[in-house]
Amino acid sequence: MQVLKFGGSSVATAENMEKVIAILLAASGSGTTAVVLSAMGGVTDALISSGKLAAAGSEQYKQLLQTIETRHLDAVRSLIPVARQSALLSWVKQRCNEMESLCEGVFLLGELSPRTLDRLVSYGEWLSSFIVSGALQSREVPHVWADSRQLIRTDSSFGNAKVDMTATRELMNAYVKEYPAPLYILPGFVASDARQVTTTLGRGGSDYTAALVAASLQADVLEIWTDVSGMMTADPRWVSHARVIDRISYQEAMELSHFGAKVVYPPTIQPVMDSGIPVWIKNTFAPKDPGTLIEHEVNEDRKGPVRGISSINDMALLSLEGSGMVGVPGVASRLFQALAAQSINVILITQGSSEFSICVGVAGADAENAREAVNAAFSYEIGKGAIQPVRLETHLAVVALVGDNMKSHPGISGRMFGALGRNGVNVRAIAQGASEKNISSVVASEDVKKAVNVLHEAFFETAYKQLNLYIVGLGNVGSKLMEQLKQQQYYLLKHVRLQLRVIGIANSRQMALNEQGIDLGNWQQALQEGAPMDLDAFVEEARRHNLRNSVFVDNTASERVALVYDRLLTRSIAVVACNKIACSSKYPVYQRLKFLARDYNTNFFFETNVGAGLPVIGPLSDMVRSGDRVDRIDAVLSGTLNFVFNNYDATRPFAEVVRQAQEEGYTEPDPRLDLGGTDVMRKILILARECGAEMDMEDITNNSFMPESCMKGSVEDFYKELARHEAHFAGLYQKAKDNGRILKFVASFSEGKAQVGLQEVSPEHGFYHLYGKDNVVQFYTKRYPQQPLMVKGAGAGADVTASGVFADIIRAARV
Known part of the structure; x- marks a missing residue:
């Protein structure tokens, strides 16, 4: 048996649903197949917004519900021949009327309970799965549509219900035995409690549904079909050269999922890991791509020490410090109890061996509540001065290296922090588990994209290193430099494994900036079409881009340009200058620039100050x-x-x-x-x-x-x-x-x-x-x-x- 799950993007439109049906038909000759479907992309969020608008007394919920209804009715009309549409259109219309009635009740009461919200959002998966079932029926494909609410039993924790695995396994096996079929279509995300009241499994719950089906029926494989061709070494929106991981262990997948890689959700892995069922991550829009295989063990010969890089944005650090913590048992326990009482999840923990301080990471949205809870829990010690009030730092992110094999490769942490340091990414806190599957660092939110790119280059991009240039001065020397860069660009990439990108150029009149790189064969036109030169704005753009391996090149003889070097060096942007003014200024100025380059772990080179191209x-x-x-x-x-x-x-x-x-x-x-x-x-x-x-x-x-x-x-x-x-x-x-x-x-x-x-x-x-x-x-x-x-x-x-x-x-x- 095989279980296939399709995400919201895979069923977002009738055209996409056709792709899903094609994949199902191709898989139909491989034994029994169970298919779990998410709601159409964006529908769940729209239903949540409808409920909240209704609770707030806004009639705008009606417009949202009308949009949802139109999307589903249009899908039916596109997928099913006109002669066979009537019954399904009527069914969809009835469900949409039920949603409207629910929201109307919420509007009148001015209250949206968790139970009501679960009932409302369950319609998304219910509708999409029934429409796909109707399309299959119109094509006379034998199958059974099964209501997941009758198959998955949970407690009554609405919004994120806990599954009763024993009862669920029994219900699923009994259903398959009573209704044998080559193909089952099920809505994901939804379940019910012992009283048959609708519950949901939390965001990402459709993945979890598929894992529950696979584990309960002892499937041979679980396939999760989404809009990417597998789990990636990093977020492809940030890292242009991120690549698909061909094989990964369950533990690595769980770590990456926890730290922001949302191709699969963390709870998904547990049921299939316990049952030893392999998981394939596949792309609905590129079904021939091999995807990623998640399994128990991965051949060591096929693995590097790091399997992926992930991150969690919008987090905060709470630091509890004081001499009154040293040697006192139970401090950590009281801290975590205080946070647990407020239902605040701890993302990261680090504590110095001196026991003088303990630091925890929480979601940014929970930061203020967490501070208040911890301060209240330690109010006695704070009042006596034995412990300081909680210090809260916000606008942070966690960047994590993940890999089972890191423990057998010395120097991984050194490479990680060395690469970050060379690019001016300050690490605020560090956490590494005893298993060494995960090394996490806390950085400023503004540095997270840069940090992920830096680490990806350090651990995955053995093909080349990227250098990002900002060039000021395009006269005799500057224009010759641009010619030389263009001439050598291919050679450096092929033979030195160095990719040169010119991000910004400027002369005394014009400037041009392009974060994706300026065409070196057409830089004069780019400059002409750029903005009037503003040196301060140019420098601030270089600082704001915050790109890895950035270099500012000064080909001028301008004192004003020389005066901006310190602002660049303090952002760990290297400076290359043929301008002699800075190094021949007053000695303290020269000394400070050299110090800043050392202090911010960057470079200040000025070889051409003395002998032009001569090595002096x-x-x-x-x-x-x-x-x-x-x-x-x-x-x-x-x-x-x-x-x-x-x-x-x-x-x-x-x-x-x-x-x-x-x-x-x-x-x-x-x-x-x-x-x-x-x-x-x-x-x-x-x-x-x-x-x-x-x-x-x-x-x-x-x-x-x-x-x-x-x-x-x-x-x-x-x-x-x-x-x-x-x-x-x-x-x-x-x-x-x-x-x-x-x-x-x-x-x-x-x-x-x-x-x-x-x-x-x-x-x-x-x-x-x-x-x-x-x-x-x-x-x-x-x-x-x-x-x-x-x-x-x-x-x-x-x-x-x-x-x-x-x-x-x-x-x-x-x-």
């Missing part, structure tokens, strides 16, 4: 962390100035060479930052700080070669002054040439002091053969005292700078 800061950090000591740094750190002095030979104006450097993208937007030495000062300052020096810009000596008048006014005024002082620049060049030397703008750091300035370099100097826009950095350290560690290469240009930013983005994904 990374190797320096590695040396310092590994115990090396930097004694001296000598460097040419301006690709711009190197380009200028490599191309200036006094045969054409100095101003013309500088303008060429700007047009080719080698200078800052304001070239005076380069020529005046400010940019190089910032770079040597950053290197000095990375060596451990506490320095600021005013501590650096700048031996400037620029006439003072060139540094005033606008950029165009700057070029005019350069032209006016051509003799000065020609003189510098000629003097070096006469000495057999060339000009290089050199930065150095030694013995806690730093300086920058133009120097004449002889042919034997390591900087003499430095061409084009190249940079070079020489590190003299304890390990490299004579022959320095040298990093040399292109130190300017949009392409190489963008590649350095890209490299930092990849580092952010790997760390």
Whole structure:
């Protein structure tokens, strides 16, 4: 024998009912079949609302009942030939009249009792099952419609009645013996007490009905047909790459069901688990999908340590603390008795070994009642100061890892909390049972979607890691970065298992945000169609999205953008910056950003601050962390100035060479930052700080070669002054040439002091053969005292700078 149960979505419309009938006909050759049907989707809620409206004195209940009646009559007309509709239409109309009479009585009394509500909501399953039965009858399919109220015996706890298993088993077996048939159609959810008064089995009761039928008749299998293709590794509405679990144990299914996976309801599992009956979760709308098999044991070779991730939203934590609890027996018992007296269910329990505190999780709706009940229960101790009044925290959620096999895999908890911590998800409380089938953590409600995605990536998505980018600055460097991201997107996914998604882009005028990702082949149009740039709004959207593995990329030279880094880091959003302003600001600002990155377990990378695409800061950090000591740094750190002095030979104006450097993208937007030495000062300052020096810009000596008048006014005024002082620049060049030397703008750091300035370099100097826009950095350290560690290469240009930013983005994904 097999038992098939179809949920509300499966019978929501006549079209869906046709799919159900097709599945029944396909299963008809497999022995006796019992079919349990839910109410049409949404009908139970509508009936509850009708009753409540009537009790509140609102005649709007009539409109709801009319909608319910129309849905069922339309289903009959669609499913059954016109010549055979009359009797069933009449029957449905009579049931609808009964519902209206019930609600009218509730309206007149102004009261909706649990018993009356059970009677009212029972019509949903009664109607849907009778309509399917009528459709089968019109197709001359042999079957029996059985009233579940005559087969399932319960107590009189209306709304969530307790089943008398012995009586139910006897009634079902007697019925099948008296009315043998190849197919039985039954309404789910409904039952009756010893006085034949209608009761219901609680929400999810149709699943429970099917399990009771399967267990009572010792079925070979129970199939639960719904609108998904099985139990999923996570909620597919939150996790786009959630996948179907092919096999799962009863215990795992119960854990996942309890923690929010509503494909099956927790009571469903118990009767079939006791009888050892396998359960298949199948999809009515994709009947060929294999689904999920729930059984006693699952082959260990087919299981990872974690089977699924689930959550319970809208919960609260109650914490009872005080020295008066230490060593005092019965405190926990009194706490739970106080909650039980108010019919408050405890979702989660955790207690410190010191016995100084105990913490319980309850549904958010029960939070205030729970606090009042516990405070009342401990009023004497609270009055004496031995115990503190209950501390209540709301807007929380539980996220749970579930798996039978976790107990044999060390490090699961570490991976779980490490993944959450790296993404800035604060864990408020932890609970783990001795069986290790479930590890639960309490997080803020705003973090629950992020937490589930983070954990799913950590335990299931071995195929790739997702990185979500917010990019500000789309000029020379930013546009090149977008090209490189597009070019490498497929390669990174295939070979590095890294999925890059650009969620937000912005320049000084426009911004565009798309939580599903911006098309990198069409980002210019997306930006054009976006909103006017509002930096604060852009940052707040990044914080609100709260996506895992988020990275903010700053390709600007804006002080205002640099000032938002702290707001991002405190949300555990990594920052990648080619903007030098933050790291060359006052030392406390630099120090605070580094601290925030550590404190919020995220990344602050700025490799391109010094050498564009050259690996300078990374190797320096590695040396310092590994115990090396930097004694001296000598460097040419301006690709711009190197380009200028490599191309200036006094045969054409100095101003013309500088303008060429700007047009080719080698200078800052304001070239005076380069020529005046400010940019190089910032770079040597950053290197000095990375060596451990506490320095600021005013501590650096700048031996400037620029006439003072060139540094005033606008950029165009700057070029005019350069032209006016051509003799000065020609003189510098000629003097070096006469000495057999060339000009290089050199930065150095030694013995806690730093300086920058133009120097004449002889042919034997390591900087003499430095061409084009190249940079070079020489590190003299304890390990490299004579022959320095040298990093040399292109130190300017949009392409190489963008590649350095890209490299930092990849580092952010790997760390």
